[in-house]
Amino acid sequence: MLISASLxxxxxxALAAGLLLAGRLVLWIVFRQVMNAPASLVAGALALYVAMxxxxxxxxxxxxxxxxxAVELTRSRRIQVHCEGVGNxxxxxxxxxxxxxxxxxxxxxxxDPRSIWFYHAKVIFFHGFDAEVWRYxxxxxxxxxxxxxxxxxxxxxxxxWVYGFWNDYLPKFGxxxxxxxxxxxxxxxxxxxxxxxxxxxxxxLALHRFLWNGYxxxxxxxxxxxxxxxxxxxxxxxxxxxxxxxxxxLGLAVCAGLKxxxxxxDACIVASLIAAVAFRWDWPDRTTWPGYARAAIVxxxxxxxWRLYCNYAGVASGWASLSSDYISRAMARSxxxxxxxxIAREMFRATxxxxxxxLAAALVLLRGAGRRWTRAAAFGVxxxxxxxxxxxxxxxGTPIDLDLHLRTSVARxxxxxxxxxxxxxxxxxLIWLREWEPNAQR
Amino acid sequence: xxxxxxxRALDVFLICLALIGAxxxxxxxxxxxxxxxxxxALLSPQHRSCVIRDDxxxxxxxxxxxxxxxxxxxxxxxxxxYHRIAEFAFPxxxxxxxxxRVGPCNxxxxxxxxxxxxxxxxxxxxxxxxxxxxxxx
Numbered sequence: 001m002l003i004s005a006s007l008x009x010x011x012x013x014a015l016a017a018g019l020l021l022a023g024r025l026v027l028w029i030v031f032r033q034v035m036n037a038p039a040s041l042v043a044g045a046l047a048l049y050v051a052m053x054x055x056x057x058x059x060x061x062x063x064x065x066x067x068x069x070a071v072e073l074t075r076s077r078r079i080q081v082h083c084e085g086v087g088n089x090x091x092x093x094x095x096x097x098x099x100x101x102x103x104x105x106x107x108x109x110x111x112d113p114r115s116i117w118f119y120h121a122k123v124i125f126f127h128g129f130d131a132e133v134w135r136y137x138x139x140x141x142x143x144x145x146x147x148x149x150x151x152x153x154x155x156x157x158x159x160x161w162v163y164g165f166w167n168d169y170l171p172k173f174g175x176x177x178x179x180x181x182x183x184x185x186x187x188x189x190x191x192x193x194x195x196x197x198x199x200x201x202x203x204x205l206a207l208h209r210f211l212w213n214g215y216x217x218x219x220x221x222x223x224x225x226x227x228x229x230x231x232x233x234x235x236x237x238x239x240x241x242x243x244x245x246x247x248x249x250l251g252l253a254v255c256a257g258l259k260x261x262x263x264x265x266d267a268c269i270v271a272s273l274i275a276a277v278a279f280r281w282d283w284p285d286r287t288t289w290p291g292y293a294r295a296a297i298v299x300x301x302x303x304x305x306w307r308l309y310c311n312y313a314g315v316a317s318g319w320a321s322l323s324s325d326y327i328s329r330a331m332a333r334s335x336x337x338x339x340x341x342x343i344a345r346e347m348f349r350a351t352x353x354x355x356x357x358x359l360a361a362a363l364v365l366l367r368g369a370g371r372r373w374t375r376a377a378a379f380g381v382x383x384x385x386x387x388x389x390x391x392x393x394x395x396x397g398t399p400i401d402l403d404l405h406l407r408t409s410v411a412r413x414x415x416x417x418x419x420x421x422x423x424x425x426x427x428x429x430l431i432w433l434r435e436w437e438p439n440a441q442r
Numbered sequence: 443x444x445x446x447x448x449x450r451a452l453d454v455f456l457i458c459l460a461l462i463g464a465x466x467x468x469x470x471x472x473x474x475x476x477x478x479x480x481x482x483a484l485l486s487p488q489h490r491s492c493v494i495r496d497d498x499x500x501x502x503x504x505x506x507x508x509x510x511x512x513x514x515x516x517x518x519x520x521x522x523x524y525h526r527i528a529e530f531a532f533p534x535x536x537x538x539x540x541x542x543r544v545g546p547c548n549x550x551x552x553x554x555x556x557x558x559x560x561x562x563x564x565x566x567x568x569x570x571x572x573x574x575x576x577x578x579x
Contacts, residue, residue, distance in 0.1 A: 114525070170484065200463060204464075
């Protein structure tokens with residue numbers, strides 16, 4: 001048993017190291033920047049996902065990742081531009097390790113993780129992205145929503161493939177490969193222990209078991225918050241622009257790879273960012289545009305690869321397509337006051353309203369914190385408002401019973417905006433403490 | 443002075459919250475480690491442990507023993523039983539033409555033999571809900 005455990009540990013470490021090295025090379029090729037370990041690991045995970053979709057086989061995708069890692073190991077390090085920022089403290093690594101252990105030793109037992117995410121991971125473990133098998137899943141197991149993005153299932157399936165067998169525990173290592181780096185990236189935004197501790201505290205309090213139970217809402221809330229915080233920090237120039245752009249691009253790619261809601265969040269973030277910049281007519285220097293174009297490619301490619309694969313394999317798009325039926329249902333319900341009141345009551349419970357009030361008060365207090373902060377705060381508030389409106393519309397047009405839909409999902413679907421509210425409050429607190437000084441680049 | 447005291451108080455509050463958060467993660471991670479059966483479940487394939495409904499695990503174990511490649515799954519099963527059997531049994535596929543059928547025991551068709559009958563663990567008082575594996579003649 002000890003030998004088996006040691007072998008599994010070794011395989012886990014090898015997989016993580018391979019992804020990390022491959023990710024470093026990918027980021028270097030795309031951005032000409034060297035990023036820290038968490039960002040590189042996530043870039044490697046995205047590269048593995050795209051390679052799995054492109055080749056259809058886990059083995060070929062892993063060969064591709066190993067080849068990238070080998071090139072990275074032999075690459076000359078004489079000319080490198082580092083964009084790593086300050087690293088993480090020892091206690092953050094301990095907490096990330098604890099999070100990893102907690103993720104793996106708790107099996108996936110709940111409904112969606114079993115019926116959707118880890119069922120897809122099991123399909124990938126046995127057959128990769130074989131089009132015939134995915135057509136079967138689409139035709140016979142439509143309860144599992146096979147059109148959902150497959151980033152975590154792909155990583156979990158690949159992890160199980162590396163271990164050599166499937167069970168209800170170890171594939172969750174694939175989930176930890178995304179959550180632990182997000183925590184470390186979020187923590188490394190802040191110069192002092194206060195910001196880091198606050199980030200960990202709000203994440204654990206808001207997401208708790210959703211960080212490891214296999215639902216994608218927790219990781220989605222976490223990654224979208226990390227993305228928003230990096231954009232806010234980039235807008236106030238508390239961190240270098242390049243670092244903010246790279247992590248935000250990775251965050252947007254991960255969000256779209258986690259859940260259907262991910263691309264809605266991405267759309268809200270990008271639209272709010274453009275609006276916040278356009279409002280002040282303060283467009284970035286033309287020399288930075290190629291960097292943004294590269295970031296857009298990183299953000300779009302994984303999701304585009306999955307959509308192309310769905311078309312190729314004949315995986316039906318299910319309720320994820322915005323049909324005329326959906327819109328007409330939403331329009332019909334928009335005049336039903338009880339339905340609107342029901343949705344509003346479920347979405348905006350007491351704690352959310354208190355957080356909104358606290359954010360409003362904080363923004364009023366910090367109204368003199370400078371133009372950069374005003375723009376960053378406007379971006380955060382617009383993203384929040386945009387997503388809440390989109391979510392409201394989703395419930396308004398739901399094809400299933402509204403009460404049932406609200407009762408079974410609203411606690412999870414409200415996790416991202418709940419996290420963003422808290423993340424924006426943390427940003428306000430740090431600005432108030434002057435720990436996040438606009439223009440104080442690290 | 444007051445601002446300094448307020449800041450210190452907030453720091454102490456934050457440290458307490460951080461310790462509670464760390465304790466919560468540690469508890470969620472360490473509590474399963476105290477279970478002596480965890481090591482076996484963690485290091486062996488899926489069928490050696492059962493973290494879901496016991497009835498589903500028994501049905502799937504029997505199907506694996508029978509070495510079937512496909513089954514018919516009756517839509518009359520509860521949604522949970524249907525989902526759990528479909529995902530737990532994979533790579534055994536669902537096929538409407540398969541000779542082996544899984545469904546409620548009271549839906550036995552003429553000529554079918556019962557290969558396994560298990561009590562529905564979520565509805566122990568309802569024998570109509572018992573799950574059976576039927577084989578075509």
